[in-house]
Amino acid sequence: MNSIKESKKPIEFACEMCDTVIRTYSVENLPGPKDRFNYIQGVFLLGMQRCYQLCGKQEYLDYIKAWMDYMIEDDGTIRCQQALLDDFMPAVLLIDLYRSTGEEKYKIALESTICRLKHWHKNRYGGFFHKEITPNQMWLDGLFMAGLLLTTYAEEFDQPAWLDEMYDQAMLMRKYICDPKTHLYYHAWDAEHVQEWADPNTGLSSEFWGRAMGWVAVALCDMLDHFPKTHPGRQDLIDMLSELLEAVAKYQDAEKGLWYQVINRGDDPENWCETSCSSLFAYAFHKAVRMNYIPAQYAETAQKAYDGIVRILRRDETGIVIPEISVGTNVMDYAGYIARPRMENDNHGTGTFVLMCCEFAL
Numbered sequence: 351m352n353s354i355k356e357s358k359k360p361i362e363f364a365c366e367m368c369d370t371v372i373r374t375y376s377v378e379n380l381p382g383p384k385d386r387f388n389y390i391q392g393v394f395l396l397g398m399q400r401c402y403q404l405c406g407k408q409e410y411l412d413y414i415k416a417w418m419d420y421m422i423e424d425d426g427t428i429r430c431q432q433a434l435l436d437d438f439m440p441a442v443l444l445i446d447l448y449r450s451t452g453e454e455k456y457k458i459a460l461e462s463t464i465c466r467l468k469h470w471h472k473n474r475y476g477g478f479f480h481k482e483i484t485p486n487q488m489w490l491d492g493l494f495m496a497g498l499l500l501t502t503y504a505e506e507f508d509q510p511a512w513l514d515e516m517y518d519q520a521m522l523m524r525k526y527i528c529d530p531k532t533h534l535y536y537h538a539w540d541a542e543h544v545q546e547w548a549d550p551n552t553g554l555s556s557e558f559w560g561r562a563m564g565w566v567a568v569a570l571c572d573m574l575d576h577f578p579k580t581h582p583g584r585q586d587l588i589d590m591l592s593e594l595l596e597a598v599a600k601y602q603d604a605e606k607g608l609w610y611q612v613i614n615r616g617d618d619p620e621n622w623c624e625t626s627c628s629s630l631f632a633y634a635f636h637k638a639v640r641m642n643y644i645p646a647q648y649a650e651t652a653q654k655a656y657d658g659i660v661r662i663l664r665r666d667e668t669g670i671v672i673p674e675i676s677v678g679t680n681v682m683d684y685a686g687y688i689a690r691p692r693m694e695n696d697n698h699g700t701g702t703f704v705l706m707c708c709e710f711a712l
Contacts, residue, residue: 353663353664353665354660354663354664354665354670359711360656360706360707360708360709360710360711361401361404361405361707361708361711363660363663363670363703363707364397364400364401364404364405364703364704364707364708364711365401365405365407366669366670367397367669367670367672367700367703367704367707368397368398368401368407368410368413368704369669370668370669370670370695370700371394371398371695371700372409372413373668373669374668374669374695377413377416377417377420378420380394380395380417380697381695381696381697382697385421385429385430386430386431386432386437387421387428387429387430387431387437387440387441388432388436388437388439388440389436389437389439389440389494389495390436390678390697390698391417391440391697392439392440392442392443392701393439393697393698393701393702393705394697394700394701394704395413395414395417395440395443395701396440396442396443396498396701396705397700397701397702397703397704397705397708398410398413398414398704399411399414399443399446400704400705400708401704401707401708402414403446403708404708404711411450414443414447415447415451418443418444418447418456418459421440422455422456422459423455424455425455425458426454426455426456426457426458426459426462427458427459427462428459428462428463431463431466433481433482433483434480434481434482434483435478435480435481435491435492435495435496436481436491436495438463438466438467438495438496438499439494439495439496439498439499441459441460441463441464441499442498442499442502442503444456444457444459444460444463445460445502445503445506448460449506460503463499464499464500464503467496467499467500471485473485473486473487473488473541473542474486474541475522475526475541476518476522477519477522477523477526477539477541478492478496478519480492480538485542486540486541486542486544487538487539487540487541487545487681488522488523488526488527488538488539488541489537489538489562489681490523490527490535490536490537490538490562490563490565490566491562491565492519493516493519493520493523493565493566493569493570493573494565494566494568494569495565496516496519497516497519497520497569497570497572497573498569498572498573500512500515500516501513501516501572501573501575501576501577502576504516504576505576513576513577513581513583514583516573517577517581517583517586517587520570520573520586520587520590521583521586521590523535523539523566524586524590526539526541526553526554527539527554528593528594529558532558532597532614533593533594533596533597534558534563534594534597534598534613534614535558535562535563535566535594536554536555536556536557536558537555537557537558537559537562537681537682538554538555538562538681539552539553539554539555540553540554541553545681547681547682547683555681556683556684557612557682557683557684557687558612558613558614559611559612559613559679559682559687560609560610560611560612560613560624560627560628560631561624561626561627561630561676561679561698563594563598563613563627563631564626564627564628564629564630564631564634564702565630566594567591567594567595567598567630567631567633567634567638568630568633568634568705570587570590570591570594570634571591571633571634571637571638571641571643573587574587574588574591574641574643588643591634591638591643591644592638592643592644595631595634595635595638595644595648596644598613598631599635599648599651601613601614601616602631602651602654602655603616603623603658606623606658607628607654607655607656607657607658607659607661608623608624608625608628608655608658608659609623609624609627609628609631609655610622610623610624611623611624611627611676611687611688611690612684612687612688613627615684618688620688621688622674622688622692623674624674624675624676624692625659625662625672625673625674625675625699625702625703626675626676626696626698626699626702626703627676628655628658628659629655629659629699629702629703629705629706630702630705630706631655632652632655632656632659632706632709632710633702633705633706633709635648635649635651635652635655636649636652636653636656636706636709636710637709639652640709640712652710656706656710659672659703659706662674670695671694671695672694672695672699672700672703673692673694674692674699675692675693675694675695675696675698675699676690676691676692676693676698677690677691677692677693677696677698678698
């Protein structure tokens with residue numbers, strides 16, 4: 351297995367990663383929960399959709415469509431979509447797919463997901479439950495899982511109430527999950543303060559997990575694409591993003607350019623630099639600079655992260671290999687986070703890498 355030494359444009363790396371996955375996995379075997387409509391497949395396919403929009407390779411659109419056709423019956427029924435925000439995320443792909451094909455089943459599947467969100471459970475503050483089976487808990491991941499879908503849907507179908515909803519969800523996170531001292535975000539918050547992991551006084555989990563904050567940063571960047579400049583909450587979202595990225599920048603590893611699994615504990619040799627959160631942060635810093643949400647000086651932070659990720663890539667007989675990707679992770683203590691298995695080419699890493707490369711191609 352060889353390290354990657356040649357210089358490539360970001361879009362070329364994105365295409366090579368997409369090609370690697372297509373060669374390796376049929377749509378029904380795309381890594382993630384088996385036969386389930388879930389974000390682990392969805393985040394990679396979102397990256398592939400962005401790549402298709404930039405390069406126009408028909409096989410990428412065909413692969414996305416084939417996965418959706420595998421998961422969605424002819425009458426628009428989604429075969430397996432469980433009661434958690436994670437299983438709603440892939441529906442964002444249906445908006446472009448319906449627009450490009452006109453196939454009614456995609457619109458039906460999209461609307462059925464939106465209908466479920468209309469009636470989704472909330473805690474007493476109005477925050478979405480992350481899962482139906484975890485009452486009153488808000489997890490940072492949820493802003494990515496619901497936010498991209500609902501704000502894109504709001505603009506596409508002229509449903510501005512969803513913009514107000516996602517503004518409210520973001521502001522709840524800013525108020526209750528953000529640490530006022532560091533402006534980092536804890537992984538989760540239990541509004542009733544009863545979970546084993548919850549601080550009895552605040553309801554907060556104990557650690558600043560990298561990928562959870564990466565989801566928030568990317569979600570804010572992409573949600574803002576759909577908020578008109580006249581929306582009264584737009585500047586609050588920009589401020590939330592700016593505060594988060596300013597805080598995160600302080601914890602970038604000076605030598606590697608990456609961020610740690612538990613972001614503020616880089617001094618612990620048991621902690622480790624994690625690729626998917628680093629890709630998400632690289633994306634967010636690059637886009638936030640490009641959109642003038644944060645000062646231009648942070649372009650260096652973005653580039654350092656991108657270069658650090660490219661530096662650790664390898665190739666084998668199938669194509670690109672991305673190492674040091676944390677598997678899916680529930681709310682844990684510090685020991686649990688740093689003990690998570692580290693995978694190669696898990697979709698948390700391949701998807702976030704392609705998203706990052708597509709952003710750097712702009």
